[in-house]
Amino acid sequence: MGSFIRDVRRDESGLTKLEVLGLLAFVASLLSMFGPAREFVINLIGIGFGQMDPDTGHPNDFSTAMRGFVIVGGAVIVFIGSGWLVLWTDLGRRLSFLLTGAAAFGWLVVNGLLFVVYAPRGIRPQNLEGLNSIQTRLPAIAMTAVSLVLFLMFLTALSRYEADTE
Numbered sequence: 009m010g011s012f013i014r015d016v017r018r019d020e021s022g023l024t025k026l027e028v029l030g031l032l033a034f035v036a037s038l039l040s041m042f043g044p045a046r047e048f049v050i051n052l053i054g055i056g057f058g059q060m061d062p063d064t065g066h067p068n069d070f071s072t073a074m075r076g077f078v079i080v081g082g083a084v085i086v087f088i089g090s091g092w093l094v095l096w097t098d099l100g101r102r103l104s105f106l107l108t109g110a111a112a113f114g115w116l117v118v119n120g121l122l123f124v125v126y127a128p129r130g131i132r133p134q135n136l137e138g139l140n141s142i143q144t145r146l147p148a149i150a151m152t153a154v155s156l157v158l159f160l161m162f163l164t165a166l167s168r169y170e171a172d173t174e
Contacts, residue, residue: 019058024153028064036157056070056071056074057071057074057075057078058071068112088108088112091108091111092112093103093106095107103169106162106166107166108167109111109124109158109162110159110163110166113155113156113158113159113162114159116151116155117152117153117155117156117159120148120149120151120155121152123145123148123152124145124148124149124152
């Protein structure tokens with residue numbers, strides 16, 4: 009028990025980084041209950057997401073791209089980050105990072121292989137006309153190859169970590 013208490017890093021305020029993050033999330037949730045703060049955040053979000061094309065009335069390309077970036081970033085934080093956080097509480101910082109990286113890139117390899125084998129079928133968008141079946145699979149092949157290399161790197165790091173701890 010004493011070694012666990014010594015291992016927890018605290019700054020001058022006496023709080024760990026995770027406790028500070030929790031306090032910031034708590035303050036943000038309290039501020040979301042007040043109308044003026046909520047309106048300010050909604051207007052701030054509207055700068056990136058609320059831009060409309062005057063001709064069509066639909067969100068413009070910038071707004072669509074911002075939504076995509078936020079969705080991808082949020083998915084990575086929620087799905088990969090929550091798994092890392094659970095592993096971190098049980099296994100420690102380094103081992104949880106290695107296991108989460110190996111799991112994430114292993115999943116990307118399997119996902120990429122499935123996409124290469126079962127590429128989308130049906131009506132294609134206009135900008136894909138004229139591409140053959142290999143050309144439509146090139147991004148998935150590239151993602152699979154890069155993910156496989158990173159997966160193997162994480163497995164190598166895990167085996168070295170295991171050899172160092174023994």
